[in-house]
Amino acid sequence: MLPQQTSFFLKHQLATMAALFSSASSRDSHRSLMYHSIYSDRSITDDIFSVNLKNFTQQVNILKELDLSIVRFDEAKAGISITFDDGFLDNLTLAAPILFEAKLPFTVFVVSDYVDPAHPQFVNKEQLKKMASNPLVTIGSHGKTHRPLATLPLEEALEDLRQSKIELENIIGKEVSTMSFPHGSFNENILAGAEKLGFKKCGTSFPYPNQLNQDSVQVDRQCIYFCESKLSYKQKLEGKWDRLWRK
Numbered sequence: 001m002l003p004q005q006t007s008f009f010l011k012h013q014l015a016t017m018a019a020l021f022s023s024a025s026s027r028d029s030h031r032s033l034m035y036h037s038i039y040s041d042r043s044i045t046d047d048i049f050s051v052n053l054k055n056f057t058q059q060v061n062i063l064k065e066l067d068l069s070i071v072r073f074d075e076a077k078a079g080i081s082i083t084f085d086d087g088f089l090d091n092l093t094l095a096a097p098i099l100f101e102a103k104l105p106f107t108v109f110v111v112s113d114y115v116d117p118a119h120p121q122f123v124n125k126e127q128l129k130k131m132a133s134n135p136l137v138t139i140g141s142h143g144k145t146h147r148p149l150a151t152l153p154l155e156e157a158l159e160d161l162r163q164s165k166i167e168l169e170n171i172i173g174k175e176v177s178t179m180s181f182p183h184g185s186f187n188e189n190i191l192a193g194a195e196k197l198g199f200k201k202c203g204t205s206f207p208y209p210n211q212l213n214q215d216s217v218q219v220d221r222q223c224i225y226f227c228e229s230k231l232s233y234k235q236k237l238e239g240k241w242d243r244l245w246r247k
């Protein structure tokens with residue numbers, strides 16, 4: 001483990017211990033999980049957001065074992081939704097086959113500028129189309145440029161979102177009505193602007209459960225990290241990490 005990962009890991013262990021004493025929250029909410037890259041071959045990475053394939057497989061097995069209701073990100077229904085940020089190619093090659101096999105729906109938030117041969121670690125147009133053609137998959141926007149939107153002038157932030165929506169829709173030939181905020185960066189004006197652009201559900205990086213409210217545009221999400229254990233993963237599913245942890 002690299003230094004950045006080690007300190008994160010220790011903090012994560014402490015939070016797992018604290019979660020032992022926190023009570024499970026009501027099942028009557030929508031909890032959304034946020035993944036990024038899934039990898040099978042990278043031995044050294046200082047990325048805390050990438051989950052290795054073995055852990056991911058184990059996590060999907062836990063979802064099946066616990067017989068949880070897996071819902072779509074854009075449904076305001078009780079249960080767990082699965083999302084991936086950035087549009088990594090490994091979402092298609094490694095994660096999707098496991099989720100398809102388990103018949104679990106998931107949403108991939110794609111950075112439209114990364115859909116380009118210059119970025120081989122992300123899906124290209126053909127791969128994105130292929131992924132979008134599966135009825136279990138919802139494609140959402142993760143901005144055009146992946147800049148933190150709240151740091152930009154409002155008009156520029158909304159223009160970034162508007163363009164990403166159009167570019168993704170042109171590729172997949174379907175409406176794109178969900179998005180997640182790059183770096184979790186947004187404010188009330190950006191959220192309201194995103195809704196006006198036609199985004200019905202917007203994913204944040206706040207690790208909170210969501211009340212079952214069809215009108216709510218904001219959908220908070222619990223991040224799944226490289227060091228997730230079976231215990232911490234189950235705790236997150238049970239809501240024991242709700243409001244416990246902000247990175």
Ligand SMILES: [Zn+2]
Nearest residue numbers: 085086182183
């Ligand atoms: Zn991102």
